[in-house]
Amino acid sequence: MSVSDIVLEVDRLRVAAGAAVLVDDVSFTLRRGAVIGLIGESGAGKTTIGLACLGYTRNGCAIAGGRIVFRGQDILTLSAAGRRALRGPGVAYIAQSAAASFNPAMTLFEQVCEIPVRHGLMTAAAARAVAVGLFRELDLPDPENFGRRYPHQVSGGQLQRAMAAMAMAARPDILVFDEPTTALDVTTQVEVLAAFRKLIREHRTAAIYITHDLAVVAQIADDIMVLRHGRMIEHGTAEQILQAPREDYTRRLVAERVRGHSFVARADGGAALLSVRDVVASYATLPRVIDGVSLEVRRGDTLAVVGESGSGKSTLARVITGLLPREAGEIRLGGEVLSAGLGGRTLEQKRRVQMIYQMPDVALNPHQTVLDIIGRPIGFYFGRSRGEIRARVLELLRMMDLPESFIDRTPGELSGGQKQRVGIARALAAEPDLIVCDEVTSALDQLVGEEILLLLKRLQEELGVAYLFITHDLGVVKRIANKVAVMLKGQIVAGGETETVFAPPFHSYTALLLSSVPEMRGDWLDEVLARRL
Amino acid sequence: MRLYGHRVTWPAALGMVIIAVNLMGAIGAPWLAPFDQAEVVCEAWDDPSAAHWLGCDNLGRDLLSRLLFGARMSIGLSLLITTLSFSIGIVAGFTAAIAKGWVDTALSRAVDLMLAMPSLIFAFVVLSVLGTDIPVLVVTLACLDSTRVFRLSRALAMNIVALEYVEVARLRGEGLWWIITREVLPAARAPLIAEYGLRFSFAFLFVAALSFLGLGIQPPDADWGSMVRDYRDMINLGVSAPFWPAGAIAVLTIGVNFVVDWLLAIQSRGHGENA
Numbered sequence: 001m002s003v004s005d006i007v008l009e010v011d012r013l014r015v016a017a018g019a020a021v022l023v024d025d026v027s028f029t030l031r032r033g034a035v036i037g038l039i040g041e042s043g044a045g046k047t048t049i050g051l052a053c054l055g056y057t058r059n060g061c062a063i064a065g066g067r068i069v070f071r072g073q074d075i076l077t078l079s080a081a082g083r084r085a086l087r088g089p090g091v092a093y094i095a096q097s098a099a100a101s102f103n104p105a106m107t108l109f110e111q112v113c114e115i116p117v118r119h120g121l122m123t124a125a126a127a128r129a130v131a132v133g134l135f136r137e138l139d140l141p142d143p144e145n146f147g148r149r150y151p152h153q154v155s156g157g158q159l160q161r162a163m164a165a166m167a168m169a170a171r172p173d174i175l176v177f178d179e180p181t182t183a184l185d186v187t188t189q190v191e192v193l194a195a196f197r198k199l200i201r202e203h204r205t206a207a208i209y210i211t212h213d214l215a216v217v218a219q220i221a222d223d224i225m226v227l228r229h230g231r232m233i234e235h236g237t238a239e240q241i242l243q244a245p246r247e248d249y250t251r252r253l254v255a256e257r258v259r260g261h262s263f264v265a266r267a268d269g270g271a272a273l274l275s276v277r278d279v280v281a282s283y284a285t286l287p288r289v290i291d292g293v294s295l296e297v298r299r300g301d302t303l304a305v306v307g308e309s310g311s312g313k314s315t316l317a318r319v320i321t322g323l324l325p326r327e328a329g330e331i332r333l334g335g336e337v338l339s340a341g342l343g344g345r346t347l348e349q350k351r352r353v354q355m356i357y358q359m360p361d362v363a364l365n366p367h368q369t370v371l372d373i374i375g376r377p378i379g380f381y382f383g384r385s386r387g388e389i390r391a392r393v394l395e396l397l398r399m400m401d402l403p404e405s406f407i408d409r410t411p412g413e414l415s416g417g418q419k420q421r422v423g424i425a426r427a428l429a430a431e432p433d434l435i436v437c438d439e440v441t442s443a444l445d446q447l448v449g450e451e452i453l454l455l456l457k458r459l460q461e462e463l464g465v466a467y468l469f470i471t472h473d474l475g476v477v478k479r480i481a482n483k484v485a486v487m488l489k490g491q492i493v494a495g496g497e498t499e500t501v502f503a504p505p506f507h508s509y510t511a512l513l514l515s516s517v518p519e520m521r522g523d524w525l526d527e528v529l530a531r532r533l
Numbered sequence: 534m535r536l537y538g539h540r541v542t543w544p545a546a547l548g549m550v551i552i553a554v555n556l557m558g559a560i561g562a563p564w565l566a567p568f569d570q571a572e573v574v575c576e577a578w579d580d581p582s583a584a585h586w587l588g589c590d591n592l593g594r595d596l597l598s599r600l601l602f603g604a605r606m607s608i609g610l611s612l613l614i615t616t617l618s619f620s621i622g623i624v625a626g627f628t629a630a631i632a633k634g635w636v637d638t639a640l641s642r643a644v645d646l647m648l649a650m651p652s653l654i655f656a657f658v659v660l661s662v663l664g665t666d667i668p669v670l671v672v673t674l675a676c677l678d679s680t681r682v683f684r685l686s687r688a689l690a691m692n693i694v695a696l697e698y699v700e701v702a703r704l705r706g707e708g709l710w711w712i713i714t715r716e717v718l719p720a721a722r723a724p725l726i727a728e729y730g731l732r733f734s735f736a737f738l739f740v741a742a743l744s745f746l747g748l749g750i751q752p753p754d755a756d757w758g759s760m761v762r763d764y765r766d767m768i769n770l771g772v773s774a775p776f777w778p779a780g781a782i783a784v785l786t787i788g789v790n791f792v793v794d795w796l797l798a799i800q801s802r803g804h805g806e807n808a
Contacts, residue, residue: 363697367719
């Protein structure tokens, strides 16, 4: 390839927010048709770099040094008008949440055609023809009429692809993908990834692909750059990063995904702790969200409930805890029938079922200290004195591997993983028999989430508490659960011991779910697509 | 200058000074005032002099003394009304948001009904029937004002009760009072404080308006609203008397609003920001 092929050159980029440096000394070049993957945990500076390539920084940040050369021109020296001409026709951006990025009051055609028309590149009719062509390339249904719809009338995966069409409408040289599939279900993610890859290859567009998931980026990127705390850790070809990572941090990231399955078998027979039978539930006007679900959890069990968004798995948790009264069926806890609503349950029954949430940020009251948060269940259920509460909270903090000095902190002074540990400690403070874990690792970075899983596992071994583990991540299921229930449209389509469910012969939906989990090889997407045709 | 880590802007500082001076005047009226509010000490409409700094009123009472005692009445009443109206409004609004269902519907429709009637007319009717005792006045105006507080606190609480930490408290089996005071109130405190300042100004003007119309504070007790009413005709004759109570109302309202604006600005910048 010749030098003229280089469309973008980022040279020692440095972005700062006041005194804090968000990105420091990051350099890379991008050739026509090449895709670079930026990977790292939250706060690694991935999005900041992506936005800087559009000559944009978020509020309060500023580009403090370095150059970004787009087709021979340093975009940091451009005037406001120059930057406007760059964004759209030069570099285009695809955001994580398409649903939040589209204007709900305008049709997709209006929004997709806006960029070329506003930049004076095409007439409205020509732009519409281009949009239809892009919709077709992206395998969207009924491409001629797809654009007449409003954003809420199409599915999440379709909207994400419509956003790619919007970005491509003005034929940019570079596309910046910012976690475009993170908010999607695994089965949808496969389709969207395939559509993106096809688009990039056919148009020979260069792309920056930002994600925290190495396995996803492996399917689409030629080069991968690993970032941490705003600095480049490692930069190499996708092959080299996956096969022979040089840095320790990269090795840990890669190892996380390929780690072998460790099935947890438990031989604690005994009576059922929680038994759910033929439960039916729905929200006011919607059809049944939970439709005849039965399951059983024994002491020391971890039952994973898996399914995609909308399958009813979180609703099941709300029905079990009593937040959403069931309409039919029976739920027993240790032999006692639990009343449908929360009001009809005794304090003792409430104490025995505790919950841990997906988002530790909103699950902990930001105006209370760790002592208040963890101590309240102890005082509330067991009526202990202040001194006893404090001693017990300190003991729980030690159990969570958190320093005792955290007792006087508020949640705002803790990291995501630490907050989640406080959430677990609060659940344990009630000395429950069953803990409902609702997607407890999905809001956390990969390595942090892994530590939380290990902690939960250790606590189970020490205390014998049972978990009902709601998740969409099959990798998590295999490592922590001894039983699985696969949910689809409010029903359990497959269930039993983890080993049995995840071994042939599969239920067809289990097979689809399993095959949709990205694997850490460059040819995985091709294989999956080939198999599905 | 900084207060709790927030930079105090000059209008906010001015507002605080105004409020402080007014409060001192109101609290210290019996000691600061040279005469009693009902004492006739000079001729009607005497001009300001060394003995009577602001002059005298229509009955020959010392204007400065009446202004100070009036501050006591006007500010004290407004504080009482606003505090009571916030207590009622917050508890009812939060209860509606937490309980949902028929409790919410019943409370909200009742409030809609009250809001549908102009509050001045409503107050007229109630005060004409029940008389113009100070406790009746306070409770009536607080109830009327609490409908607005109800609207705000319900809207605020709606967003807060959807957060998972409130759900945790419900799952634990906590009672309504705990959820209102410990889980919801701390998160709603900032906008409610700002609203308190704003509603204080309104209550203040409302009491003044009622007094002006003859349904508020009854003579011989002084309050700024009735003072404006009693002296207003003299403005045509060039007597400065009506200017003082009217000016006091204006200055205090502006001062309170300066502080409220500052509080709102802090709040919109987010929690703990020092910028």
